Amino acid sequence: MxxxxxxxxxxxxxxxxxxxxxxxxxxxxxxxxxxxxxxxxxxxxxxxxxxxxxxxxxxxxxxxxxxxxxxxxxxxxxxxxxxxxxxxxxxxxxxxxxxxxxxxxxxxxxxxxxxxxxxxxxxxxxxxxxxxxxxxxxxxxxxxxxxxxxxxxxxxxxxxxxxxxxxxxxxxxxxxxxxxxxxxxxxxxxxxxMSIRKWLLLIDAPGILLFTVALVTLLISLLSVKSTGHLSTWHLMVGGIGLIALATFIRHELKTPSPFIPLRAFATYPEMTWVNVQFMLVNTLFYALFFGIPSYLQQVRHLNEIHTGIIMLTLGLCSLISSPLAGRWIDKSGTRLALILSAVLMTFGSVLIITLNEASPMFSVILALAVFGISNGLNSVGMQAALFKSTPKEMIGVSSGIFNTSRYLGTILSSLLIGIIMGDTFSVMGIHLLGVILTLFSTSLIIMNLRPQRSSGTQAL
Structure with missing residues (x-):
């Protein structure tokens, strides 16, 4: 080079x-x-x-x-x-x-x-x-x-x-x-x-606007209900706008020739749909931990920012180290075993989160971060490989776009989950509830990966 x-x-x-x-x-x-x-x-x-x-x-x-x-x-x-x-x-x-x-x-x-x-x-x-x-x-x-x-x-x-x-x-x-x-x-x-009108149609500006409005208004409605503790007319109005925008977005995407998110692909290729659902769930789990543990360490354990950052380094380094090892394993054995192991590790890490309190040994936190980091390394390679196997070559560009959207939806859902669970401040009860929910999510991932898989006009996972 x-x-x-x-x-x-x-x-x-x-x-x-x-x-x-x-x-x-x-x-x-x-x-x-x-x-x-x-x-x-x-x-x-x-x-x-x-x-x-x-x-x-x-x-x-x-x-x-x-x-x-x-x-x-x-x-x-x-x-x-x-x-x-x-x-x-x-x-x-x-x-x-x-x-x-x-x-x-x-x-x-x-x-x-x-x-x-x-x-x-x-x-x-x-x-x-x-x-x-x-x-x-x-x-x-x-x-x-x-x-x-x-x-x-x-x-x-x-x-x-x-x-x-x-x-x-x-x-x-x-x-x-x-x-x-x-x-x-x-x-x-x-x-x-190219005229401005043609350019806006090419990027599907109406679809982008509807997607953004639906996402933002639904989030505002859900978080406002949690913040105030009651359901008001304003919450219902904002939520209603979000649902209308979401329905309009789905209708628009099914009709437009150049959709922002090609929804028809999900029905045509069911295995690709399963990959994206799992990827969104995986990112919800990972980022709930990624954003939740620092606040637990600072607000419940009263660690300063430097000590929190050092402990959180475990998560990223384990992910970084496990990714190339996962690539070699998946090349030889396929994606199924790697994704099952990843889900098992996340379940173990989620159970560890349930045990955390004000005096838990720091080793428990580090161990939970380590298993989630290894799991993320397996998922970053395994999910991408599963996407390639479940998608026809002529659709790989479109499916990659959907894949990235699934990633960001997962991160958004993780932040929403933390906001709803924790409310005004982090607490031991809140971190326990988060652990229970993450355990349920990760268990569902094990079930998804153990299910019989079908071919949809392309190579099965």
Missing amino acids: NARNIWLMISVGLGIMLNPLNSSMISIAIARLQHVYQLDVTTVSWIIFSFYIASAVAQPVMGKCSDLFGRRKIFLIGLVVVFVSSMLAPLSPGFSWLIVFRIVQSVGTSMMVAVGMAIVRIHVTEKQAAALSVLAMFLSGAAAVGPFIGGVLIHWWDWPSIFLVNIPFVIASFIFAWKTIPKEESFKSTSGD
Whole structure:
């Protein structure tokens, strides 16, 4: 691999790592933001919701935009968006403005994730598998060390530092990307002849709007009921708007020629549907632990941010180490055994969470994080392999988009679960209830993976 390709991978890697880095650092900041803005867990959870809702919408949209306007241009614009949002977020006059800048940051990081892999796949023609695995390490590594970095930054420089830390990565990535990513002249003619109306239809702007409205209003309705403790007319109105938007979205997606989420594919390929359901459930489990344990350690065990970040490092490192080992195992034995073992490990970890209290040995927490980390490594490889096996080659692009949407829906559901269970503050009773629910979810995953599997016009899982 020549020097130009190495620098190309570094420029792309520094850019795409900003999405998992910023989504993981925030887990350590939840307790601090609660204290600073005097808010309950449910309200502060919107700092998580907003990032993942924006990512779920922005990544497939930006993927389509890159086909129209060029991947290099979208990548560079994404870096500028992250730079501006990271500079302005610490100046937020209130929590609402912080949410706005968090959404802008999510859109910017999504622009880079959506096109980063494609840039390397197109422009690095030698040792592509090695190149793509390096980018995967950037993504996994950033998620692994995010809580630790967040803990150190917040302890010494308070919460604004988790936004400002992006600046050197953005500048370095922009300089390298400007010099190493080739220009794509051919995109000009493609996008130049397209009207705004045709472009909006191509990306399915009505579907995106309906999806966003449905998701946000339903979340607001559910969380508001939990916050106030009673069901009011306003809650029913907001929930009704969400249900109407959801029904309209489903009807629209079934009719439009270029759907944001191709729902008909789920009926045509049932095994692909099962993979996405499991992936959404897996991410609900993983991120409920990912966001729940830091608050337990800080609010119930009274650990500071640095100690919390060090303990959370167990989760990411175990995931990072187990991923390549899982890849070798799955290549030899298939996905079924790996996914069953993953579900068993998550069940064991969930049971450990039920046993936690104010005086539990820290080894129990670390063990729960370790088994969930190993499980996540198995799932990150196994679910992707299962997706490829259950999807026809001509649909792999569409199914990958659905797969990413399932990931973000799982993370959103995990935050919703924590907000509903914990309410105003974390408690031992709340962490026990979370453990019970996660045990039920993980047990259902074991059952799903033990069920007889059918072929749907493609290779069975």
